[in-house]
Amino acid sequence: MTAYLFYFLSFVAIFSALLVVFSKNPVYSILYLIITFFAIAGHYVLVNAQFLAAVHVIVYAGAIMVLFLYVIMLLNLNKEDEPHKSxxxxIAAVICAGIMMVVLVASLRGTMQTATKSGSEIGFVNNLGKVLFNEFLLPFEISSILLLAAMVGVVMVGKADHTTQPQDKK
Amino acid sequence: MIPIDNYIWLSTVLFSIGVLGVLYRRNAIIVFACIELMLNAVNLLLVVFSNQLNDPTGQVFVFFIMAVAAAEVAVGLAILVMIYRKTKSVDIDILNQLKG
Known part of the structure; x- marks a missing residue:
């Protein structure tokens, strides 16, 4: 049962990831990206990482994808006549990506399977929260500063055009 | 229990599709989306190894990677909107004005 679920989720993830690259309309690309992210969230549940699955759905499908779709609709890019490479x-891109995949598989192939206790509970909120707030308290706080800095930076970048444009017109 | 080789294959394929998208497309937003795809492939492998080795550190790292990815996407898309206001396109091949 778990194996069938794994193969189904893998198929969905890879197929929609390919459609992200090859679909002409940017809106469809982003919608396929959402499907990919949900498949990856399913993989997280499959390896007993329930907390990360929930965070993944909230952060990616809830926040980042809304941001992507919002920008695409703001820029009015939902038309099919976008520029294409020669x-x-x-062909060079496909060959480069294929060679990269071969190299990565060849370097990671011989990984040993370690014996694990089945049904381990390290991915639950309880255990992960203890680790996060004991061992990783300082990086946690620093990441909050990072998010604040990103927010301030986005506001500054967004405002810069308004301040420079009147000077250009003079 | 699914062998770890399968997960290595899956995340390698997802990462390579991300690389393919970055090289294949000219739309800067899709390039961003493919970078997200690569980040997620790495996240998946980190979670799988964390589960295999019974060590929660990998999952905490994934948590931080998600925070950094959210910041990166916000800043990147803001820059992209500014570039669109200047050049009226999101074609990355136009953005060669820093070339000497």
């Missing part, structure tokens, strides 16, 4: 560049 066929030579496309």
């Amino acid at each position: 066929y030579l560049a496309k």
Whole structure:
């Protein structure tokens, strides 16, 4: 049962990831990306990481994807006539990605399977919260500063155009 | 229990699809989406190894990677909107003005 679920989720993830790259309409690309993220969240549940699955759905499907779709609709990019690379560049991209996959598989293939206790509970909120707030308290606080800095930076970048544009017109 | 080789294959394929998307497309937003795909492939492998080795550190790392990815996407998309206001396109091949 778990194996069938794994193969189904893997198929969904890889198929929709390919559609992200190859679909012409940017809106469809982002929607396929949401499907990929849900499949990956299913994989997280499958390896007993319930907390990360919930965080993944909230952060990616809830926040980042809304941001992507919002920007695409703000820029009015939902049209099919977007620029494409030449066929030579496309073939070179496919070959480069294929060679990269071969190298990665060859380097990671011989990983040993360690004996694990089945049904381990390290991915639950209880255990993960204890680790996060004891061992990793300082990085946790620093990541909050990072998010604040990103927020301030986004506001600054967004405002810069308004301050420079009137000067250009003079 | 699914062998760890399968997960290595899955995340390698997902990562390579992300690389393919970055090289294949000219739309900067799709390039961003493919970078997210690569981050997620790495996250999946970190979670799987954390589960295999019974060590929660990997899952905490994934948590931090998600925070950094959220910040990165916010800043990147803001820059992209500014570039669109300047050049009226999101084509990354136009953005070669820093070339000497």
